[in-house]
Amino acid sequence: MIYVVIGFLWLSICLYVILGGADFGAGIVELFTKDKNRPKTQTIMYESIAPVWEANHMWLIIAIVILFVGFPEVYTTLSTYLHIPLVLMLIGIIARGTAFTFRHYDAVKDEWQAVYTQIFYFSSLLTPFFLGLIAAATISRSINPNADNFLDLYIFSWLNWFGVAVGLFTASICAYLASIFALRETIDRMELSLMIKKSKQTMIFVVITGILVFFTAYISDIPLVMWVFSKPLGIMATFFATISLGLILRAMHIRKLLPVRALAGFQVIMILVAATYQHNPNIILFSNGQHLSLLEHIAAPKTISALGWALILGSVFILPFLFYLMFSFSKQRRQLKETAKPETPIK
């Protein structure tokens, strides 16, 4: 049953990074869009995230609940030593969620919209940045439970160049996912080529920040290269991620938009696999060489089995509904698209 629980932990993290990430990315893309193109970008982005955004928080909550029920030591270690970045990430989540809702549900559309929008942009950038930073801290051996001063215990446990690089990389991935997902929401050629341009720009950012991650890992003595490339699985994951990049470019060129989405999601999963498989099932690596493992540091057997069943039961209830929800809205948007621009159909 422990593998079921770990599987769900993985699933919820992946879905949070992909769906939630696209969600955050929408704000990042808007933030870095020229004023001229902003209204258009905003409409397209909004169309692509509107129906399911409320559900996206849940992937994170599920991951957190799995951690504190099934892996309490992991949860308490994270929340003790990474208290500060977690709070910063929370601020991002709160500000973003509420700003988005308010932007959408405020009955009067006036100058307040600009305020909500600004908050929405910056929190969209901050949240994935800190998410990346926290993820980096779990494997960079920077958490030192034996330290005796505030700085080493609670600040340098997460503040280092590698963390910053991973944070930037995560934000870039979010922006990339958002622009890719938005491709299918465009309603005419002009919009489509605008978004393709954006996808290519964000792709460049992903590559640059990715290189930055390896570089900072190298200068901070984190054996990232070894982790990723020492075993066939890592090499294969990296290979697939790179191949997908080429395929995505090709598919965008011939305007096959559905595979582009699938490939981008697949790419992100491959990146996650490449970064974590080597030290799996160890989820937190401490500076003193010890670690917390998803197979050893676990709750009592009855708890794990109850948690596993709760998760299985939950997904039986949720997933069909969620897919039906997504399906209904994409169908509805397709109809909208057809009625809106019958003279310039998308290939």
Place this chain on the structure above:
Amino acid sequence: MDDFLAARAQMAMSLGFHIIFSCVGMVMPFLMAFAHWKYLKTKNEVYKGLTKAWSKGVAILFATGAVSGTMLSFELGLLWPSFMKHAGPIFGMPFSLEGTAFFIEAIAIGFFLYGWDRFNKWFHWFCGFLVGVSGLASGILVVAANAWMNSPAGFDYVNGQYLNIDPIKAMFNDAWFSQALHMTVAAFCATGFAVAGVHAYLILKKKNVEFHTKAFRIAAGFALIGAFGAPLTGDTAAKSVAERQPIKLAAMEAHFETEKGAAFIIGGIPDEEKGEVKYAIKIPKVLSFLVSNDFNHEVKGLNDFPRDEWPPVAVVHYAFQTMIFFGVVMIIIGTIYLYSLFFKKEWLDRRWLLKTFLIAMPFGYIALEAGWTVTEVGRQPWIIYGIMRTVDAVTPMPGIQYSFYFFTAVFFSLSLVIAFLLTRQIKMVPRLYDPNDPQFNPNAKNKKS
């Protein structure tokens, strides 16, 4: 401010706000579904407008409840890591189920808000109703987890070790039913009064009178159920407390000496040092009767317990008195309303009745927060009653006061913005929601003219 106090203050404040957001988010969908049902039955467009107006309230509160809930799931660990390390695997079960309930709620809201004229009308109605049902389920599950802190179960505590953990038994602990029942009814009461108060105000202002009268009647109906349900379920809760946490009951009543035929103490100023209550009204034997249905039952007093296990007596006592006071006021208002519904229909439109409801707008939430204070402060100094002290659970990280200031600022601004947004929704009623208003034009670009 010392870190322990700051951590407690932050937790209390976060929960204090979250309770309001989530209770409104839990009950509003039922108001909405009721108005929707009326619309489907009567085809009266006013009910449709009302449903839409309330659904916006649901969406706003749902979103804020979701973020404050996300914050809490982190705060538990950020502030109380030692507690979560041991308690997480034992009392976490309701949280993992709550994830499902919450997810269903989110999906149902998605269907409901975007589903007008797109789905079968009864399926659409059912989605709205499902929002309420799953919200209610979430609420009950979270209260069950809280109840475990008051009534730990599902493990054996041997030499500081938590053995034989059974999360299902932990979930169905002795307190979950009475606590969840009372909380649910109180949520209906509080939200009913709050919503009724808002609409009463708008009727008094003579704005969209028909629209707001329909809204007021529905909300007042819910308030009525809550007002009469609260004392009944409260009685069950009090009996359960008397059995499980006699010291909490003693603190609620500022009852110092153990005695048979204990008096029910109303008001007064408890003096912990001297062990007495000044200026209180004492009704002989009633406390004994309330907790056991026997006028001569023995009720344990605070003096029977070690001093270092007392909760802050004055806080718990005042909170309890506040809850009772507002509860009684709401029963009186409810009785008047019920009487006018059946015997004096003409009273229903009288200004004094509406004014009463306007004044009573916050009463439900005051009572709810007071009751929550009784439950939580009354549990102190324990975080897991009888097992782990709150002071042993707090995070080792210093400087929590800054975190407290910060979160306080966040919650206050969040509440201000919600109030602001809801006011703006209300201002737009003539144009967006009331079909009988000359300004009604929901499809126009609603820019400020």
